Amino acid sequence: MxxxxxxxxxxxxxxxxxxxxxxxxxxxxxxxxxxxxxxxxxxxxxxxxxxxxxxxxxxxxxxxxxxxxxxxxxxxxxxxxxxxxxxxxxxxxxxxxxxxxxxxxxxxxxxxxxxxxxxxxxxxxxxxxxxxxxxxxxxxxxxxxxxxxxxxxxxxxxxxxxxxxxxxxxxxxxxxxxxxxxxxxxxxxxxxxxxxxxxxxxxxxxxxxxxxxxxxxxxxxxxETGLGNCHVYVDSDADFEMAENIVINAKTQRPGVCNAMETLLVHKDIADKFLPHMCQRLKALNVEIRGCDITRKIVEDILPATDDDWATEFLDLILAIKVVPSIDDAIEHIYKYGTKHSEVIVTNNYFNSEKFLKEVDAAAVYVNASSRFTDGGQFGFGGEIGISTQKLHARGPxxxxxxxxxxxxxxxxxxxxx
The missing domain is CATH 3.40.605.10 (Aldehyde Dehydrogenase; Chain A, domain 1)
Structure with a gap:
């Protein structure tokens, strides 16, 4: 031919x-x-x-x-x-x-x-x-x-x-x-x-x-439709039950798609209380966890995360977890490793939610909802051609x-x- x-x-x-x-x-x-x-x-x-x-x-x-x-x-x-x-x-x-x-x-x-x-x-x-x-x-x-x-x-x-x-x-x-x-x-x-x-x-x-x-x-x-190295940041003022449900959904509902979460960021003030039960639920769903040094001190039997892990779109039941000192550090991490696809903050703090919305550069930025909603059908578009992560001429679904x-x-x- x-x-x-x-x-x-x-x-x-x-x-x-x-x-x-x-x-x-x-x-x-x-x-x-x-x-x-x-x-x-x-x-x-x-x-x-x-x-x-x-x-x-x-x-x-x-x-x-x-x-x-x-x-x-x-x-x-x-x-x-x-x-x-x-x-x-x-x-x-x-x-x-x-x-x-x-x-x-x-x-x-x-x-x-x-x-x-x-x-x-x-x-x-x-x-x-x-x-x-x-x-x-x-x-x-x-x-x-x-x-x-x-x-x-x-x-x-x-x-x-x-x-x-x-x-x-x-x-x-x-x-x-x-x-x-x-x-x-x-x-x-x-x-x-x-x-x-x-x-x-x-x-x-x-x-x-x-x-x-x-x-x-x-x-x-x-x-250009972009890769989905998406993050969920659990703020110090987050509702734990809400945060757990969002994390589980964003990681496990369909791990092989571009709007699935790949990295979980957790504020240091709540890490001791939030991570043990969160990781227990993730492990029960067969999620392989790779954590930073602080995360591994809090939760046993998880693998160490490497710099490559922060930049990886796993498209699988694999999750990287990092404990961060502040919301500014979370935003900085997303800026460095994110692909401008979908980013999430879980918080009950209005000022932090507005700061996250303003400062995070992505096609879709969420407050208290799963990144899995970045989808043409979910946005009411009927379907989608793709998720554009560029700025000309289209962005998002x-x-x-x-x-x-x-x-x-x-x-x-x-x-x-x-």
């Missing part, structure tokens, strides 16, 4: 479809999304059978159970994907929204209107649900999408793509609006990164290596609005410039 020629043709078809899709009406797009959701449910057995092949291959390769959990599909998860499509259909359509309008002294009226980005390339790893999330958000926001999933989920992604693309086209959406590159050769990614003629923006989702490669080598504009840009519309009645 001529990989370059194959990828270019996929991208060309998407680019051609994007023109008509950009002005397709809301009702037509919603109809397609609802039909895609029905098709997923109708074909769930087929999708699960294909997913089992990927899960088997992952286990044979020795991939951790937490990462396999990200890969695995069942009836409930397929139902959730269908709900994502339904929820996205129910959201307001951003395309065509005039966000601002003003009148100049010469009588010209100038407005700012939301329009699609055009053709979006998504390069992602072992998360089959991304196939649905990306397709749903792109179709609703009037963008054609080129999906390039990782080898770990290739069978699952092909099955999902076959189902939703057929339903989308049968609903009247322009043929080619959803494309999937069904080869795992890395050359296909290298080709995509140079196709400025066809792709308007690339969004990489996955590990550090993938993201770094795309950001460094792409000539197509990139929206990227929903429909983040998949649009703007153009100026100008109304006159014959004005000419002097």
């Amino acid at each position: 001529d990989i370059k020629k194959y990828v270019i043709e996929k991208c060309r078809l998407a680019k051609n479809a994007s023109r008509k899709l950009s002005y397709t009406g809301t009702l037509a797009k919603n109809k397609a999304l609802l039909n895609m959701g029905k098709a997923l449910l109708k074909n769930s057995d087929y999708i699960i059978d294909e997913n089992k092949k990927d899960v088997k291959n992952a286990r044979n390769k020795g991939i951790s159970e937490s990462l396999i959990d990200r890969l695995m599909l069942d009836d409930k998860r397929i139902e959730n994907m269908a709900n994502t499509l339904n929820d996205t259909a129910a959201l307001p359509d951003p395309v065509g929204e005039v966000t601002k309008m003003w009148k100049r002294p010469n009588g010209i009226r100038i407005g700012k209107m939301r329009v699609p980005l055009g053709t979006i390339g998504i390069i992602y790893e072992a998360r089959p649900n991304v196939t649905v999330d990306a397709a749903a958000l792109c179709i609703k926001s009037g963008n054609a999408v080129i999906l390039k999933g990782g080898s770990e989920a290739i069978n699952s992604n092909i099955a999902i793509y076959n189902v939703i693309s057929k339903a989308c086209e049968e609903s009247g959406i322009e043929k080619g609006a959803i494309q999937f590159i069904d080869i795992t050769d890395r050359e296909s990614v290298e080709v995509m990164m140079k196709l400025n003629e066809y792709i308007d923006v690339l969004i990489p989702r996955g590990g550090a290596g993938l993201i770094k490669n795309v950001v460094k080598n792409s000539t197509v504009p990139v929206i 990227m929903g429909l609005n983040e998949l649009t840009t703007s153009k100026y519309i100008i109304y006159g009645d014959g004005q000419i410039r002097e």
Whole structure:
């Protein structure tokens, strides 16, 4: 196979479809999304059978159970994907929204209107649900999408793509609006990164290596989705029961995702009282704990934490714990090791909560809630393309609005410039 020629043709078809899709009406797009959701449910057995092949291959390769959990599909998860499509259909359509309008002294009226980005390339790893999330958000926001999933989920992604693309086209959406590159050769990614003629923006989702490669080598504009070295800081004025529940949820609910906590910071004034029971609960849930010197004096049978541990996104049931002298030291630690994704403070002190909100630089900053809420669905966006940790042009969970840009519309009645 001529990989370059194959990828270019996929991208060309998407680019051609994007023109008509950009002005397709809301009702037509919603109809397609609802039909895609029905098709997923109708074909769930087929999708699960294909997913089992990927899960088997992952286990044979020795991939951790937490990462396999990200890969695995069942009836409930397929139902959730269908709900994502339904929820996205129910959201307001951003395309065509005039966000601002003003009148100049010469009588010209100038407005700012939301329009699609055009053709979006998504390069992602072992998360089959991304196939649905990306397709749903792109179709609703009037963008054609080129999906390039990782080898770990290739069978699952092909099955999902076959189902939703057929339903989308049968609903009247322009043929080619959803494309999937069904080869795992890395050359296909290298080709995509140079196709400025066809792709308007690339969004990489996955590990550090993938993201770094795309950001460094792409000539197509990139929206960088970041790694999630997320922290929970338990302040001296924290409610212990609340803090324990937030820590347990942030670390163990789904440890293999980017919004899971990787480091727990605890104020020195409460460490003696808080850490023993906290660590007992974590150990009962099979969490491997790596602690600083102070933590290891308070809690027995835990491993020493290294400098590398503070900077690591474990994506597993592993947690680093550090006792800090003050909230300023906690913020400094986050500044040094964080990835600007999601950061949490647990406190009943209003001034400390406001200080944390103001001084911590991250896409999402929480007071008394789990970092696991950094998610497009949880934020009410229907789904998400990814969590952007950069500042241009989007930050945090990227929903429909983040998949649009703007153009100026100008109304006159014959004005000419002097």
